[in-house]
Amino acid sequence: MNNSQSIQSEIKRFLKFFFQELKPQGKWLTPFNIITIPIIIVGLIILYFRFTEGLGSVTNLSQKYPWGFWIGFDVVTGVAFAGGAYIITFVVYVMRVEKYHSIVRVTVLNGLLAYIFYAGALVLDLGKPWNIINPIIGNSFGYNSVLFLVSWHFLLYMIAEFIEFSPVIAEWAKFEKLRKILNSLTLATVIFGITLSTLHQSGLGALFLMAKPKIHPLWYTEFIPILFLVSSIFAGLSMIIFEGTISHKVFKKLIDPKHHHSFNEIIFGLAKGAAISMFVYYFFKALIFVHGKHWDLLNDFWGGWFLLEVIGLVLIPCFMFAYSVRNKSLGIIRVASILSLIGIILNRLNISVITFNWNVVDKYIPSWQEIVVTLMVISCELWVFRWIVTRMPVFEKNKNY
Amino acid sequence: MESYTYLNIFETKGLEYLLLMCFLVLFVFLIRYLSTDKEKK
Amino acid sequence: MDRRNFLKTAAAISVALPNGKTKAENQNVEKEFYGVLVDTTRCIGCRSCEVACSLEHNLFVPDITKDNAFNSIRDTSEKQWTVVNCYDTAKGKVYVKKQCMHCWQPACSAACLTNAMFKTTDGPVIWRENKCMGCRYCMVSCPFDIPKFEYHEWNPKIQKCKMCYERIIDGKKPACVDACPMDALMFGSKRELLEIARYRVYSHPEKYEPKIYGEYEVGGTGWLYLSPVPFDQIGFRTDLGNTPYPEYTREFLYAVPLVLFGVPALLLGLNMLTERKNEIGKTEELNHE
Known part of the structure; x- marks a missing residue:
């Protein structure tokens, strides 16, 4: 009796607290709000037409281009960018490198939100989204499909990320007992999450294995899954550098100065990791290029495009990272992280959209509605991110932790 | 696949191993470059 | 009654039964x-x-x-x-x-x-x-x-x-x-x-x-x-x-259960390994004291 009563009062307290926290803090008319609110409103209007008139009414998808910007950018690229979470949890919880502990929470939060929003964007692209439960509840398990694997992994990974992040929520809501229980789950969910990550990062590449006759031979290889996995490492690391640099400016007040100082050291460590993984990735690309005997393909436009991606946006940022680590130059690291992020966007879009059916005359170009909806998804994610970091102990460390 | 003549699918293997050795040497240089600190020198 | 005929009648019975699954996917009859x-x-x-x-x-x-x-x-x-x-x-x-x-x-x-x-x-x-x-x-x-x-x-x-x-x-x-x-x-x-x-x-x-x-x-x-x-x-x-197209994803899908079992074991091993190292480090520290 006593126990249930106390739980009831706890829940009551939490609900009151929660509604209090829901209220906006600070000024309303910030530049960020002025930009994102119209985008979200327009995006919602576009989505209304998308769900009443069909995908064709707002997208430029066609029978030759069944997957466009929403899949190629939101899902395939977004998930690669979220790769930082599994790298950092690996380094901190499995390898016990304490140096990176202070960025674990924000990285996991970023990963979780990226999965919720970008993998969630998949639902917008489905023709019959209400049937999305079919592969999950088990009335039609398509085990033979790579997409089956990827969708299950998205689901499980979101749960794992949520559990990894949940101690922060418990801390915020002052559920002391629950926090201890959730904390004890961390290592198990981290290991589970890393395993899932390796599989669905590569699985996103494996989706395109059966599109062999459609993808340009410079990009198609049976090693696409491995390339996706390796490139997700530096995609994730570059994203942490990029995003960390911004949030350290925007949320300066929330971060204690001690952390601010150590963050530079962290960035150099991450840049080192990015340089090494990019070098390995570049070797893989070179090896596959040689094995495929593709020299003659370098002569046309696609050859140049390929070299731009592989040399301009992998090898050059790789050297920039290495140079900046040695010379302790934060500026070059920032430029290098942006370049390598562009390289990842280009690589993922090349495989999923740009060189897909490269010899077809009617090329697919995303419509403005597709881009607005993508911006809407990003805006929504940033809103939720801002809401969480301004309320929950994401940046500052708890004293008793 | 309708080839009626000999097709060597491992034609590029020698080149691949050469590439591998080049990259291994370069990789050692990269690691050394990254792990030495300019300030400490 | 040979096997083929038996299967045929079995299939026919299962079709005739009210609860029998009539879908072709459930018949095990060998057919081309x-x-x-x-x-x-x-x-x-x-x-x-x-x-x-x-x-x-x-x-x-x-x-x-x-x-x-x-x-x-x-x-x-x-x-x-x-x-x-x-x-x-x-x-x-x-x-x-x-x-x-x-x-x-x-x-x-x-x-x-x-x-x-x-x-x-x-x-x-x-x-x-x-x-x-x-x-x-x-x-x-x-x-x-x-x-x-x-x-x-x-x-x-x-x-x-x-x-x-x-x-x-x-x-x-x-x-x-x-x-x-x-x-x-x-x-x-x-x-x-x-x-x-x-x-x-x-x-x-x-x-x-x-x-x-x-x-x-x-x-x-x-x-x-x-x-x-x-x-x-x-x-x-x-x-x-x-090549049948499903073959292109075959290796990847084969690797999935291997990874799902192997990688957690590997990660847990790495985790225990780093822990042990810390322990040794600690005991050495203690010995020095």
Whole structure:
């Protein structure tokens, strides 16, 4: 009796607290709000037409281009960018490198939100989204499909990320007992999450294995899954550098100065990791290029495009990272992280959209509605991110932790 | 696949191993470059 | 009663039972896939098959007398499951019917995560609306670009030829085969059709290209084609290879359970290893003190 009563009062307290926290803090008319609110409103209007008139009414998808910007950018690229979470949890919880502990929470939060929003964007692209439960509840398990694997992994990974992040929520809501229980789950969910990550990062590449006759031979290889996995490492690391640099400016007040100082050291460590993984990735690309005997393909436009991606946006940022680590130059690291992020966007879009059916005359170009909806998804994610970091102990460390 | 003549699918293997050795040497240089600190020198 | 007959009666009983599963997918009877042989040297481009198909499945019925469709190369669409195209070749005009090839090992059904695209034991690859979630991965995977999606419907369907699956179950031929006045289309098991096709090629080598498209392509297809000219001249892709498309994802899907078991073990091992190192470090520290 006593126990249930106390739980009831706890829940009551939490609900009151929660509604209090829901209220906006600070000024309303910030530049960020002025930009994102119209985008979200327009995006919602576009989505209304998308769900009443069909995908064709707002997208430029066609029978030759069944997957466009929403899949190629939101899902395939977004998930690669979220790769930082599994790298950092690996380094901190499995390898016990304490140096990176202070960025674990924000990285996991970023990963979780990226999965919720970008993998969630998949639902917008489905023709019959209400049937999305079919592969999950088990009335039609398509085990033979790579997409089956990827969708299950998205689901499980979101749960794992949520559990990894949940101690922060418990801390915020002052559920002391629950926090201890959730904390004890961390290592198990981290290991589970890393395993899932390796599989669905590569699985996103494996989706395109059966599109062999459609993808340009410079990009198609049976090693696409491995390339996706390796490139997700530096995609994730570059994203942490990029995003960390911004949030350290925007949320300066929330971060204690001690952390601010150590963050530079962290960035150099991450840049080192990015340089090494990019070098390995570049070797893989070179090896596959040689094995495929593709020299003659370098002569046309696609050859140049390929070299731009592989040399301009992998090898050059790789050297920039290495140079900046040695010379302790934060500026070059920032430029290098942006370049390598562009390289990842280009690589993922090349495989999923740009060189897909490269010899077809009617090329697919995303419509403005597709881009607005993508911006809407990003805006929504940033809103939720801002809401969480301004309320929950994401940046500052708890004293008793 | 309708080839009626000999097709060597491992034609590029020698080149691949050469590439591998080049990259291994370069990789050692990269690691050394990254792990030495300019300030400490 | 031998095994085959026993199975047949067992199947018949299970069909007759009220609760018995009547779907073809649940029958374990050994049977061969059906297919169709298309002899393009016989086709005169009358397009009766197009009309018959559209009438059978309530699709858009083309006005074959007026629409001048042969002026351009058409593709099947979400409104028409089959089209006939005309190619000018060294041996005159060649008419080629296009529809789903009904692959032996279809990429689309391997791609489908809900089993909506489904290879029936009779041979046709069918699409099941109540399972599909509209992800269009079948369209990405199909080497022939056959599944078509209704982009302008709020509740879209995937549209593609299903080899008149219901008619085959009833013991009838597909509508297009029935409609063909020239016997350019022939319905049967692949074994029979290949025999006939080879016989035709051998007895009239001057008339046919010595190749049966679909015999080996993408692991073999249900629809087979004979042509008077090389197949790349009449709109076929000859670079698709003979590997069944699901094979391309096979290694990856094999690796999944290995990774799901191996990687956690490895990670846990690494974690314990680093912990042990710390312990030794600590004890050494203690010893130093």
